[in-house]
Amino acid sequence: MKWAVRTWGDRTAAGVTAAVVAAAFVAAVGFAPAAHAATTAVPPGGSLALDQDLVLSGTDELTASASGSTRCAIDGQGHSIVTMEGWTGRIAISGCDLQNLGTADKPGVNVVASGDGATFDVQDSVFESSGQIAISAVGAMTFAFRDNTLAESGLVPIDLMLYPNARAAFVFTGPGGPSQKLFQGNRVLHSWVEVGNGNNWLIGGPSAADGNVLIGVRGGAKLDGSAIVVQGNYIRPTKNYDHVNQLAAFYGTGRPDSPMVIEHNVIRSGNWMIREVAHADLRYNLLGDPYAVSWVLASANADVRVHHNVLVRNNKLVEANVIVEGFRIGPGGPTDGPSVSFYNNTMDGSGKCYDWMKRAVSVDELAVVQSLRSNAFINFPANDRDDTALVGPGQNQDYTFGKKGDPGPARLAYADYNLFYNPDAVVRDNYGISVDGAQERVTPGFALHDAESGGAKDQQDPPQYTGPLPVVFPFGDDDQIVMGNVTVCQILAFYRKLYTPAEGSPLIDTGDPADGAGNDIGAIGAGVPAADDLFGTFCSDAERDLPNPPTIETKCPSPITSGSGTGGIGGNPPPPGFMCVCDESATAPGALPLTILAALLALALFRVRRARRR
Secondary structure (H helix, E strand, C coil): CCCCEEECCEEEECCCCHHHHHHHHHHHHCCCCCCCCCEEEECCCCEEEECCCEEECCCCEEEECCECCECEEEECCCCCEEECCCCCCEEEEECEEEECCCCCCCCCEEEEECCCCEEEEEECCEEECCCCEEEEECCCEEEEEECCEECCCCCCCCCCCCHHHCCCCEEEECCCCCCCEEEECCEECCCEEEEEEEEEEEEECCCHHHCCEEEECCCEEEEEEEEEEEECCEEEECCCCCCCCCCEEEEEECECCECEEEECCEEECCCEEEEEEECEEEECCEEECCCCEEEEEEECCCCEEEECCEEECCCCCCCCCCCEEEEEEECCCCCCCCCEEEECCEEECCHHHHCCECCCEEECCCCCECEEECCEEECCCECECECCCCEEECECCCCCECCCCCCCCEEECCEECCEEECCCCCCCCCECCEECCCCCCCCCCECCCCCCCCCCCCCCCCCCECCCCCCCCCCCCCHHHHCCCCCHHHHHHHHHHHCCECCCCCCCCCCCHHHCCCCCCCCCCCCCCCCCCCCCCCCCHHHHCCCCCCCCCCCCCCCCCCCCCCCCHHHCCCCCCCCCCCCCCCCCHHHCCHHHHHHHHHHHHHHHHHHHHC
């Protein structure tokens, strides 16, 4: 038996396609005929409409291509492109407009590649009103997904209150063999991108054109695997976050022998922003505008290095008053050694523009930070009343919040060469936790060399940036970013100029000398060049140039919804584990936004979930 090669012009794929016949043959006799492949081909200008699933088996192929501006088209009419178990063929689509593939509950593309040799190569194509793209590759696969658009009209469910009911727009379950998988230049405008147990992925790349824009309701990325590099992407979930549950911009879990590299990205928003990071280097990123909980959350044994990032709060996403904290370290278990380092970061809380904030660094009971060094903590309007401290205790094992001390519980292995400038904090207290056996501002390794070195306890030192420092995200809504008129390279370079230390700044060349000559405090250096001073230097000089820089807003937007400043409803203390400053007009717990209740529950489950994974 030999299958025909079909070329589709303006025709409908009826039930007599070679692929469908092949599927029927397999169902009838229990095996696929060897060495006979069917090809469904859509030429430039041609179109293909499905009146049932297009099923590929064996070495069957689907090809669709464009020629210049003459594109091809595929209309699924609610049906899907599907491969059968054991498929080792090829799907190659380029310059095609695809619509109506699958449904909300049924993937539009459902590829299973259990053997070696399959190819999935989709480029410069648009998916409208379509279901999930789902790929499972146990065997070795050649994979590229480049310059495509998953439109806002996507059909995957994005239930905002029940996260388990939501689905990723694109999901790849690996490992898919040793070859590098490329996910570059895409616009995913509906739901998130997910890679599970991946191997050798480049998500984004070294040029401006390589970066993905992952933006939309439940937009973001959830990545797990080995040899994964996430580089040059713009990642932001969009929504008013009242009544939203478990909306995170980013999850990233690498492997102990192959840490994930997350660098030169702009990651913004979410009622969780970076919900989880483990076995990873998180570096040279702009991390902005979390709504609740924290900028970055990691467990103490997560094997993470967070460095040379600029963390800002340039946007208030809802009217509810919610206290945000900076970097939170959860417990990794009593027998796990500390493995999280937080160094050379710039954290700007934007003063009182967006209500009160909690700590810049919060360390839970049974957690220890391996190293906290060379960071600039500025403009945090911290308010935990008399428990206010910029670096302090977080949640206890019984889900209450720990109280600071002087010296406080020993949850730091090393903390030195940091700068604090937080004039809007209700109490000027830099450290509410300590290094075991050390005296703050006296013992080397515990704040002795904080700016300025050898100064007073809890010293506040203006950082003297070039500025001006924005309190509103300068690039407005995301339209220009989605259209490619503004790139991640340009945004990072723009922020580099603003946060570069000015002449005479106490940040210059005063970071921990163990990290090399010319090391500065904060993410961006001046003075003697430092090898790791790479924030905002991504892409070529020409690609970083911004012909029309945006206007910088330095005054707080109006009106600003002000919190009570007391940490609870109507002036009452918050219940155990609570993390919000609530409006004084709210008189009952029922007035709380569901987002806050969801965040509270998620915080309580954090330790349990991590324990289950071990």
